[in-house]
Amino acid sequence: MSTLSFVLAVGALVWPIIWLVAALALPFLAARRHLSPPSRIELTTALLLAPALLTLTLLGTIAAPSLLALIDPSRDHCLGHGHHLHLCLWHGAELPPWLAWIGAAMWTVTGVRLTHAALQLMETERLGAALTALGHMDDAVCVVPSSRGLCHAVGLLRPRVLVSKAVVERLAPDELDAALAHERAHVKHGDPRWSAALTLAAAISPFSGWVMAAWRDAVEDAADDAAAASCGGEAVSRALIAVARLRLEPAPGLGLVQPQGLERRVMRLLAPRPTPRGSRALWGALALATLTGIGIGWGHEGLHHAAEELWSALVR
Amino acid sequence: MSHLGELEQVVMEAVWAHPPSTVREIADRMRGDADRAYTTVMTTLDRLHRKGLLRREKDGLAWRYDAAMSRAEHERLVADALASALLAHGDAGLAALVDASADGALLDRLEALIAARRGHP
Numbered sequence: 001m002s003t004l005s006f007v008l009a010v011g012a013l014v015w016p017i018i019w020l021v022a023a024l025a026l027p028f029l030a031a032r033r034h035l036s037p038p039s040r041i042e043l044t045t046a047l048l049l050a051p052a053l054l055t056l057t058l059l060g061t062i063a064a065p066s067l068l069a070l071i072d073p074s075r076d077h078c079l080g081h082g083h084h085l086h087l088c089l090w091h092g093a094e095l096p097p098w099l100a101w102i103g104a105a106m107w108t109v110t111g112v113r114l115t116h117a118a119l120q121l122m123e124t125e126r127l128g129a130a131l132t133a134l135g136h137m138d139d140a141v142c143v144v145p146s147s148r149g150l151c152h153a154v155g156l157l158r159p160r161v162l163v164s165k166a167v168v169e170r171l172a173p174d175e176l177d178a179a180l181a182h183e184r185a186h187v188k189h190g191d192p193r194w195s196a197a198l199t200l201a202a203a204i205s206p207f208s209g210w211v212m213a214a215w216r217d218a219v220e221d222a223a224d225d226a227a228a229a230s231c232g233g234e235a236v237s238r239a240l241i242a243v244a245r246l247r248l249e250p251a252p253g254l255g256l257v258q259p260q261g262l263e264r265r266v267m268r269l270l271a272p273r274p275t276p277r278g279s280r281a282l283w284g285a286l287a288l289a290t291l292t293g294i295g296i297g298w299g300h301e302g303l304h305h306a307a308e309e310l311w312s313a314l315v316r
Numbered sequence: 317m318s319h320l321g322e323l324e325q326v327v328m329e330a331v332w333a334h335p336p337s338t339v340r341e342i343a344d345r346m347r348g349d350a351d352r353a354y355t356t357v358m359t360t361l362d363r364l365h366r367k368g369l370l371r372r373e374k375d376g377l378a379w380r381y382d383a384a385m386s387r388a389e390h391e392r393l394v395a396d397a398l399a400s401a402l403l404a405h406g407d408a409g410l411a412a413l414v415d416a417s418a419d420g421a422l423l424d425r426l427e428a429l430i431a432a433r434r435g436h437p
Contacts, residue, residue, distance in 0.1 A: 112345060117408065126403040134395045134417040145388065147397035148403060151413035164399060165392075179413055196409040217409060237430055241423050243414045247403070248423075260420045266426050312425040 005095045006066075009087060011103030013095035013311055014058045015110065022051045022205045030212055037225060040218035044211050048198045051205035053290035062087050062307050080219070087308050092203055099314065109205060117203040121156070121196050131162055140187055141180060141215035143168055149246025151179050153186035156196055157209070161187060166246055175239040182239070185226035191219050233269035240266060323352065327360045328383065331370065336382035338375060409426075411431070 025047050032040045036310060048070075056095045102193035134145040141161045144150060150164035161183040171179060186192065202208035244262055320328060330342045337345075343357040352360075361381050364370045370391070372379045385393070402410075 109356060112425050120408040121408060123405060124402070127348055127398055127405065128410070131402065134398070144395050144399065145392045146399040147392065147398035148396055149414070150399045150403065152402065153411040154402075154409070156409060162402075164395070176338060182413055183411070191411045195407065199408040216407065216411075223411070234430060234434070237426070240414055241426050241430075244418045245420075245423055247414060248418075248420060257423050262414060263422060265427065266429075270430065 002091055006087060006089050007107070008100045009095050009108040009311065010059065010062055010105030012099040013087075013103075013104035013307060013314070014055060014062070016102075017058065017204045018051045018204070019057050021054060024209050025050060026185060026207055026210070029211060032218070037218050041215065041222060044215035044218055045194070045198065047211045048201045048208060051208075052201035053289055057249065057290055058307065061304050063089055064127035065304055066090055078287055087304070087311055112202040114200065117199045118193075121199060123197075125156060128152075128162065128173060132160065135162070140184070149243050151183060151243050153183045153192050155192055159187045159192050164246075167243060170246060170257060171239060171242050172303065174235045175242050178227050178235040179239040179243065181230050182223045182236060185223040186219070188226075189219075190224070191224070215262075220265065221268065221279035224265055228269055233271075237266045237269045240269075264299070323356070323360050324364060327357065327364065328369065328387075331381055331383050332387045336373075336380045338378045338380050340378070340380070 028047060032043055035043060110232070131144045131146075131150075132142050137160060140159070140267065141163060144162055144163040144164050147166045148164050149167060149267040150162055150166050152162045153159060154162055161180060163180065163183070167179065181313065195216075198212065202212050206213075224233075224236055227239075238260060326346060327342060329344050331337060334341065334345065339354065339358045339361055342361065343352065343354045346352055346357065361370060361372075361379075365372055365381065369384055370381045373383050374380075383390075397415045402411075
């Protein structure tokens with residue numbers, strides 16, 4: 001019961017903070033319009049990862065003293081201070097019913113979203129593996145004997161390009177080269193893995209749909225630019241249109257209809273100057289900053305006590 | 317069109333290799349790891365027949381099974397079903413060349429734009 005009250009209290013405390021942070025970060029998304037694709041990838045990745053990493057930081061630092069007390073009972077600080085309420089895994093937390101309900105609701109929403117995201121990723125992996133088993137693999141490109149307009153980069157453990165026989169047969173040679181160059185750019189940069197990681201991060205963060213869509217646009221633009229650098233923007237444009245035409249042919253339940261996305265990409269490719277793709281150093285910096293935050297919280301219990309102060313203010 | 321189970325795949329391979337065949341002939345060809353009881357092979361053949369993957373006709377007292385489609389046709393149908401599922405599934409964990417189905421008029425317009433640019437560089 002003590003542990004349950006702790007979990008519910010943490011849910012009521014942490015998730016609203018994450019929602020607030022995510023809402024405050026949302027206006028930064030508007031800045032992407034003036035950025036190159038690599039910078040947009042970094043910005044959107046940071047906006048998607050920050051709430052998830054902040055969640056882990058808060059959960060880690062709030063639970064840290066209780067977990068440390070398992071190893072070293074002298075670290076159990078529950079009896080050591082009386083000026084604010086305690087958030088303790090073993091001794092529980094003072095929990096008014098209305099906050100218990102908020103905590104339960106927050107954990108439920110997050111749990112459902114995470115489970116849905118994980119199931120989606122598992123299904124993508126299953127479908128990708130089944131298609132790969134039917135296809136012929138050559139140099140990380142698997143040609144699948146399908147008449148659908150399939151041209152995807154997939155694979156968490158083994159990133160690869162899945163391209164249907166219909167795409168291979170229907171595209172002109174320079175269009176096919178452009179399409180494969182685009183997908184190879186995704187594989188090279190590990191985009192399927194990033195997509196999976198960010199899908200899970202987005203499940204934790206509210207308002208993530210817009211940010212995820214902006215990340216996808218940026219990643220596609222970057223792959224377009226990589227393909228345009230080797231094959232020319234016009235060939236990439238024609239490849240996009242040819243595959244889109246194949247997708248028009250009868251196939252039940254195709255993806256979201258966003259024709260403006262295709263038009264935007266073609267217009268962009270036909271304009272002069274593909275932007276070279278930059279590094280993703282910001283992501284490493286962000287991860288480092290969060291790990292540092294966890295370390296500080298773990299070592300000095302500062303965040304833990306701050307959370308307890310906030311909890312006291314809420315409950316009393 | 318669903319993926320075949322392991323035993324169904326083995327049985328289909330046997331039928332594709334030697335069409336048309338009786339249950340006894342197929343069971344006799346399944347040796348080693350693939351060895352199965354006669355009744356198991358019969359049940360599997362009957363299930364594949366009900367799925368529309370096998371045709372059959374009487375040969376005396378026994379049924380003689382033949383594949384309803386070639387292995388290549390079957391693989392194309394399975395691949396089409398899987399590809400459609402992947403296209404409809406959403407974009408978690410993957411990157412698609414084109415993530416949307418546009419209408420034909422837009423594609424015509426974009427093609428005309430490319431042609432016009434080619435004519436007037």
